Amino acid sequence: MARGVKRRITVLLSITVGISLFIYILNDIGVEKIVGAIGQLGVLGTLVSFLNVCIMVFGWIWSWKILLNAYGLQPSWGLVTRAVLGGYALSYLTPSMYFGGEPLRVYMMSKELGVSSSKVTATVVIWKILEGGTLFSLVVFGSFNVVFSGALNVSEEISLAAGNLLVMGAWGLMAWSFITKKHWISRFCGFLQKKLPFGKDRLTKTRSWLIEAETSVHFAFSNHTKAVLIVLVLSLIINLTVFVRPWLFFSFASGGDIMFGFRNLAFIFALFFFLSTFLWLTPGGIGTSEFGLIGIFQLVNNTIPGRDVVAYSLTIKGMELFFIIIGLFILLHMGALKFPKFRKEDDPPPADSS
Numbered sequence: 001m002a003r004g005v006k007r008r009i010t011v012l013l014s015i016t017v018g019i020s021l022f023i024y025i026l027n028d029i030g031v032e033k034i035v036g037a038i039g040q041l042g043v044l045g046t047l048v049s050f051l052n053v054c055i056m057v058f059g060w061i062w063s064w065k066i067l068l069n070a071y072g073l074q075p076s077w078g079l080v081t082r083a084v085l086g087g088y089a090l091s092y093l094t095p096s097m098y099f100g101g102e103p104l105r106v107y108m109m110s111k112e113l114g115v116s117s118s119k120v121t122a123t124v125v126i127w128k129i130l131e132g133g134t135l136f137s138l139v140v141f142g143s144f145n146v147v148f149s150g151a152l153n154v155s156e157e158i159s160l161a162a163g164n165l166l167v168m169g170a171w172g173l174m175a176w177s178f179i180t181k182k183h184w185i186s187r188f189c190g191f192l193q194k195k196l197p198f199g200k201d202r203l204t205k206t207r208s209w210l211i212e213a214e215t216s217v218h219f220a221f222s223n224h225t226k227a228v229l230i231v232l233v234l235s236l237i238i239n240l241t242v243f244v245r246p247w248l249f250f251s252f253a254s255g256g257d258i259m260f261g262f263r264n265l266a267f268i269f270a271l272f273f274f275l276s277t278f279l280w281l282t283p284g285g286i287g288t289s290e291f292g293l294i295g296i297f298q299l300v301n302n303t304i305p306g307r308d309v310v311a312y313s314l315t316i317k318g319m320e321l322f323f324i325i326i327g328l329f330i331l332l333h334m335g336a337l338k339f340p341k342f343r344k345e346d347d348p349p350p351a352d353s354s
Helices: 002-029 031-039 042-070 077-092 102-113 117-149 154-180 184-195 200-223 225-243 244-255 262-278 286-299 306-334
Strands: none
Touching: 002 031, 002 102, 002 200, 002 286, 002 306, 031 262, 031 306, 042 117, 042 225, 042 306, 077 102, 077 306, 102 117, 117 154, 117 200, 117 225, 117 262, 154 200, 154 262, 184 200, 200 225, 225 244, 225 262, 244 262, 244 306, 262 286, 286 306
């Protein structure tokens, strides 16, 4: 079976599963109850929640522009916004909401500016490292709360701890490799080049491209410390906007009757991270995220009805959908997600200055 056919079947299957699960949840809880719960948020609560999402998106745009400027690249705010929203839409629709749209960002920026894709890749890698550092600090704190809360059985606690070690270990090794210029990623690519009986030419080109990208990332940590620290602070603010969302929604929707403390928010944040990383199996997490969130909130506060949890999920998705639709229009304008694979030897030509 052709690769393209398999991909289409997989996408159709995931959509079918997600929609089926979502319809089951709606029928089980009741559409009217969910709509009523959303209405409890009120105008002020809706505006505050939407502002929360806007701060997150603007933080992405601003932080990446700072890194691009630090590398001597001067893209317009419009270009950065288009690249970020296009990448966001693609990431949101892929199996993990945290990854997927980065190659699109690199392609758009390098093509429009007429610069090396490896240099733009370096800014994206740095951004993901800094985002990951602040994200994982909150996840680890939340995971400790989960493990010591007694809400999970022993096997689930072990799985959570193993997940933390796996994700943070991979992130830590990658960050250390870039900061110390160890070139572990390109070395691993070189190892595959020697051991695998196929794809040697492609791996050779990929390794050369990775070495250039790794060198560029190390250069940022060594020579653009101020920009890196500013983006680190912005990354923390971005992750905190996600961290406080349950508190904002439920405090407004319940009139102050349902409030979450810092430990509860950390608990929710950690479990939702693993949900959206490993169980984001459908486009937009439809069905799977609602089902998972009901379980998460039941662990935190079993008095919260399922309709309120689903209302929370759909409200936030509706607000994010505003930016996702813009991103999808950008992708459609580019050719409906069809963009070429960039390689070191065919980096885009310098921009025409005329």
